[in-house]
Amino acid sequence: MPGPDDLVAGAPAWVDVTTTDLERTVAFYQALFGWTAEHGDDRYGGYVTFRRDGERVAGAAVRQDSDPAPPHWTVYLLTYNAAATSERVAEAGGTVLFEPIDIPEMGVMGLAIDATGAVVGYWQPGGLAGFDAFGAVDTPAWFELAASDFDAAERFYAHAFHWSVDHGEGEPRYGVYTHAHRNYAGILDAKDLLGADLPPSWSVAFGVEDLERAVERAIAAGATLVVPPWDLPAGRRAGLTDPTGAYFVLASDAEGAV
Numbered sequence: 001m002p003g004p005d006d007l008v009a010g011a012p013a014w015v016d017v018t019t020t021d022l023e024r025t026v027a028f029y030q031a032l033f034g035w036t037a038e039h040g041d042d043r044y045g046g047y048v049t050f051r052r053d054g055e056r057v058a059g060a061a062v063r064q065d066s067d068p069a070p071p072h073w074t075v076y077l078l079t080y081n082a083a084a085t086s087e088r089v090a091e092a093g094g095t096v097l098f099e100p101i102d103i104p105e106m107g108v109m110g111l112a113i114d115a116t117g118a119v120v121g122y123w124q125p126g127g128l129a130g131f132d133a134f135g136a137v138d139t140p141a142w143f144e145l146a147a148s149d150f151d152a153a154e155r156f157y158a159h160a161f162h163w164s165v166d167h168g169e170g171e172p173r174y175g176v177y178t179h180a181h182r183n184y185a186g187i188l189d190a191k192d193l194l195g196a197d198l199p200p201s202w203s204v205a206f207g208v209e210d211l212e213r214a215v216e217r218a219i220a221a222g223a224t225l226v227v228p229p230w231d232l233p234a235g236r237r238a239g240l241t242d243p244t245g246a247y248f249v250l251a252s253d254a255e256g257a258v
Helices: 022-033 082-091 150-161 211-220
Strands: 012-019 036-039 048-052 055-062 072-078 095-103 107-113 119-125 140-147 165-167 174-179 182-189 201-207 224-232 235-241 247-251
Touching: 012 022, 012 119, 012 140, 022 036, 022 048, 022 055, 022 211, 072 201, 072 247, 082 095, 082 107, 082 119, 082 150, 095 119, 119 201, 140 150, 140 247, 150 165, 150 174, 150 182, 211 224, 211 235, 211 247
Parallel strands: 012 055, 072 119, 140 182, 201 247
Antiparallel strands: 012 072, 036 048, 048 055, 095 107, 107 119, 140 201, 165 174, 174 182, 224 235, 235 247
């Protein structure tokens, strides 16, 4: 199972869900994945760290009153210099939402809007390198940007996060950020799918052993099925929203090749 030693610069290093009901959200993901929840103290605003078999896999936080966005999952890409990343984000046509924030004893967090309008985070590791486990069952397994402008997205992530993208064949266009022969994240050309009610965004797919059973378990715990199961060469997917409305994907394969 991949862990901190497998994280590379530019690759997703952490994910968390922003919610309007932290207690309900924690209960939902515990029921779905069997995670345990570690509640932070006042220094961390009650931030919750989810663990699978003791290993850190994701987080959860209450949405601030100043945040107009609905509940959502955020993907954080690894950087070793958050201040320099903020500069590159601006150079690449993105918008830095706030200057990087030091999280005591954990690391430095930044948040931006990329050149296509999608929110993306970045993480400079300190005490928290990132995921203790990913790319496996009951962990974040794949990370995908649905882009309104594929070329603009590729240029942005190449400059801001030093991505080198491999392109697949066929339509819609798909690009994969690879490093040392490992796939880390994808860009989907979603211009024909997106609109005013569905803006460009990152999504997180969580690995499951049996997709249909996982979907049933999610619905029983309060989820809503948004995109019924569909097939890919590497496995099956389904799109859902959790009880507070945050969208996520379930994936029947442990690692998100497409």
